[in-house]
Amino acid sequence: xxxxxxxxxxxxxxxxxxxxxxxxxxxxxxxxxxxxxxxxxxxxxxxxxxxxxxxxxxxxxxxxxxxxxxxxxxxxxxxxxxxxxxxxxxxxxxxxxxxxxxxxxxxxxxxxxxxxxxxxxxxxxxxxxxxxxxxxxxxxxxxxxxxxxxxxxxxxxxxxxxxxxxxxxxxxxxxxxxxxxxxxxxxxxxxxxxxxxxxxxxxxxxxxxxxxxxxxxxxxxxxxxxxxxxxxxxxxxxxxxxxxxxxxxxxxxxxxxxxxxxxxxxxxxxxxxxxxxxxxxxxxxxxxxxxxxxxxxxxxxxxxxxx
Numbered sequence: 175x176x177x178x179x180x181x182x183x184x185x186x187x188x189x190x191x192x193x194x195x196x197x198x199x200x201x202x203x204x205x206x207x208x209x210x211x212x213x214x215x216x217x218x219x220x221x222x223x224x225x226x227x228x229x230x231x232x233x234x235x236x237x238x239x240x241x242x243x244x245x246x247x248x249x250x251x252x253x254x255x256x257x258x259x260x261x262x263x264x265x266x267x268x269x270x271x272x273x274x275x276x277x278x279x280x281x282x283x284x285x286x287x288x289x290x291x292x293x294x295x296x297x298x299x300x301x302x303x304x305x306x307x308x309x310x311x312x313x314x315x316x317x318x319x320x321x322x323x324x325x326x327x328x329x330x331x332x333x334x335x336x337x338x339x340x341x342x343x344x345x346x347x348x349x350x351x352x353x354x355x356x357x358x359x360x361x362x363x364x365x366x367x368x369x370x371x372x373x374x375x376x377x378x379x380x381x382x383x384x385x386x387x388x389x390x391x392x393x394x395x396x397x398x399x400x401x402x403x404x405x406x407x408x409x410x411x412x413x414x415x416x417x418x419x420x421x422x423x424x425x426x427x428x429x430x431x432x433x434x435x436x437x438x439x440x441x442x443x444x445x446x447x448x449x450x451x452x453x454x455x456x457x458x459x460x461x462x463x464x465x466x467x468x469x470x471x472x473x474x475x476x477x478x479x480x481x
Contacts, residue, residue, distance in 0.1 A: 181211045195220050198320035236332045238265045241357030241477045242278045243348035249369045252346030253281045254359035255338040256477045260331040265354075273325050273333070280311040280318060281338050289335065305335060339475040345369055349382035355479040358382045364469040374469065377461040380448060385476050390441035393471060398440065406435055441471065 183206045191202040191213055197220050205216040239258035246252065257274045264270050284305075291300035291307050300307040306319040313321065318335075326333050341361040345368065349358045360382050368374040384390075392398055410428045417424070437443045442455040449457070462469055 240354035244282045249345045251342040256336040283311045347378040358385045360474045361472040363472040391439040
């Protein structure tokens, strides 16, 4: 097709084509240029390119996918990201895996604070701090959301970034469970030189696997949300509503149940999965003695597909 270089492509034309196809603005403009401003021909052009499929696929649920991690060689920075698709078949596809890697590398480089523009507080520019609004690291002409829309067209499924985490104020470690359906990012507070210490490396690996296996809610008691604590207590009170016991006895029973809750949901109070005779806090204390330098668990995050 011969292009009419004198044809003016107006913002209104681009807007109309975008509304018809839900394709990125730059792709709409290119299609209009290629088709001399003809809207319907431009729609066909985008469909042939596989790009006008994004809008229809966006209505389908993406509950499959993978969790991916990148940690810097010096362990001072690391990221964890969950990227979703519709089927497990696509999740295992090389094209999707490459797409996830591209998204993770962007997160590692651009270090967004938020996922979507609506999450950013007033005063912060969405294109600077929101992943989907940032210029894509490998092609600044596209936003990350545009890059994702392009991949929807080529992979033929609805795709999306569900969440991500970035750590960079301690030593960072990660673990991806077999099948990449579950991943952990852990940050430790300690001397940076310990990144090469064998005892420390073993401890970090053990802790990431503990988090993966035991699914703690938070690090310690002080981190449990107050509303969740109250909800648990209300459940226990309801369970014992018909028991004829003095109030002080009931309160002791509730406190016992809460201690059990903490032991199950707080990482440092959990039974250590590799040695069930001790708890995680004791394991960390023992390892500190062997390392000869103070090491503290700073924070962690655990992503599991579908959770």
